Amino acid sequence: MEEQFESQRNHLLAIAYRMLGSLSEAEDAVQETWLRLHRSDRSKIENLGGWLTTVTSRICLDMLRSRKARREEYMDEHMPENLAKDRYNPEQEALLADSVGLALLVVLDKLKPAERMAFVLHDIFAVPFSEIAPIVGKSELATRKLASRARQKVRGNAIDSQTDLNQQRKLVEAFLAAAYAGNFDSLVAMLDPDVVLRDDREAGVRAETKGAASLAKKVSGHAKAAQVALVNGRIGAIAAPGGRLLYVIQFTIKDEKITEVDLISNSARLEQLNLTILSD
Template sequence: MDERDFLAGRFEAHRDHLRAVAYRMLGSLSEADDAVQEAWLRLSRSDTDEIENLGGWLTTVVGRVCLNMLRARTARREEPLDVHVPDPVISSPDNFTPEHEALMADSVGLALLVVLETLTPAERLAFVLHDMFAVPFDEIAPIVGRTSTATRQLASRARRRVQSAAPAPDANLAQQREVVDAFLAAARTGDFNGLLAVLDPDVVVRTDGGSLRPSTTRRGAKLVAGGAIIFSQIAELTRPAIVNGAPGAVAISGSRPISLAAFTVARGKVVALDILTDPDRLHDLDLTFLDD
């Protein structure tokens, strides 16, 4: 085995971790792969004898690459997005895929990723690296070009926004599934009171329709219940799924998916519902498990 093959083997041992970092930073699976590949290119051009902690070095490199990608993304936007649902990681409710297990090792729901999209690039980096991956502020500070104290403040500001907008889901997945199943059953039968029974009074529904459809945010149990009943009349079939480690559902009409929904269940109620209806992005999702 030559030196490059040996280095490649060491890099591969960190790939899953690096992809998890990049996914949380970018909310895009393809961009996460690009960031990890860029980290490999930088490693292959570096003097590895100078690297004492390869895992830490690679995490820092991926963080820097992602920060640059986020800043470029922000600069390209003429207007801020109202709602953007990041790329979901989807599995059958009966079987997590290896990709799902790797990305969701420290489970991050779609609702949390939606909130992360509202942070500034520097806030997102500080929060993700420190709060999710325990990277010390002294190591994050050079990436964002700030002092350790200022970096700590970035993370604190991001943390407050996340905690207020993305409630922590209940721990028991089976109990979450029961709540979601009750929601879907009530929607199918037009049971308005049944929907109110499983919806938090302040439930929020965020819908990302892509560039051709308006993105919307709805709040309040009565408004959400009414919308769920109307939509259930459009969908011919709804299949359960696991979306980012939490219960979800795929709505199908005319043999094609028309929406993907991720539920956040807290205190036994649905507190958030993030829905992707962008036809182009739905077309790109791997939904082969629906055919099982």
Template sequence: MTGHAWDGNELLVRQFEGHRDRLRAVAHRMLGSAAEAEDAVQEAWIRLGRSDAGRIDNLGGWLTTVVGRVCLDMLRSRSSRAEEPLDTTSAAPLAEAGAGPEQDALLADSVGAALLVVLDTLTPAERLAFVLHDLFAVPFEEVSAILGRTPAAARQLASRARRRVQGAPEPEVDPARRWRVVEAFLTAARDGDFEGLLRVLDPDVVARTEAGVNAGAAAVAAGAMTYARLAGVARPALVDGRPGLVVPADGRPERALAFTFVRDRIAVIEVVLDRQRLARIDIRPVPDAFGAGPEQV
């Protein structure tokens, strides 16, 4: 192998590793199994090696599309064999951080059992449309290309999945404990405490804004640390019924954060910046949330 070819391969490895956390998060939420998610990500790397990488303009988008197609094939194969999702109590843990049955159990325990419903009851096409669009902000044009359907059909699949997820029963939770997690997140963001943020974030946490998505605890924690000034004025709030934070400015919300939890860690952070969206969502400040018992929040 020539030096030039080796340099190119090293660059491709570094670029792929930069996308690995997000790809793993996509696959894990699609498949419900950390082990299968690693298989899907590895398959994406193999396919990248077989492609003309120099002609790929948007590597992140290309890899997400490949992982989506791989996951879709795996889900369809699972359905055709009439199999249940992988038994998370017997799955062998992998060397990769965050992979294994413990992570599978955490994923299944998401608030409102939403992700469990997605993985267990939706069709493969519905799962893909919901996970890619609603959790990772992939445009319907790209989702439709993976499914081989029109954007309108992909939108309808996601909408149908969303209605079923929103109708899923809520598991019993301790609201006060979740407010303590929010408080710990806010304190760590204010103090620039990277390790403190990692302690309250799920390894596969997703932070989503209108502009894009960050995935993985390290990336989300690093992003939170850059907003220490905003964290200084943020206040606890119920955001569309979920524990979260509101950042006020001139007497009105400038931004709102809604949290989805996996047990005692934050798994999804939805950040709303758009003024029109802020005006539509229900934001209720909770001044005493960090010291209140469940009956008060």
């Protein structure tokens, strides 16, 4: 039995990680699945792989619902100062997050528990809706609707001005690349002379930096972890090393120049943002 379970462990861990977005919680869910298997009547289990997937999914769903019921500030649990308390290697979790996709993890965290369950199981692991329905406690039709809503949130609604969006994306990608490389002249060229940077990372106060030269000097050599995403339907960026959302950047662009940069790290403000993955 142990050998059969171990052969499924990586698959179960992959499911649990996408459900929970935390390696430590995923490991806990898989361990609880093992304990339930150990206590169960194995003679009644016809399909071990299906049974383990179902049990792990139900455990994850309970954990997600419990997390929501306690109104935990989930993202705050994973800020850098708490990483040292994790009994797992942060590098291991970062590698796993990279394999999943950092933006996907952030967006999945915005979904309701049942939506996240339906989307992950069906769209990522190809579990039939007929098997997902009993897990989320809904009809097959209702489960399909859950996955559809989640899919729309993950992929984003259709945007009318795709050309403008693509142009803005190129500008923001160039800005982030120049910031990371410390290319001062390129940064200044992309900024409006009267650009304003608002940053709330210092004691919750939204400190302002005005002027292209001042902003370029402040961000030069940074933005290593930032990547482009949609923020409330507009081109922005997120910094989520290891799948842990640290901050979001909103850009205001006029006449192909960046006029405002708003860096948001406050958890209450982050919860109000709609973040969407951008495909390559």
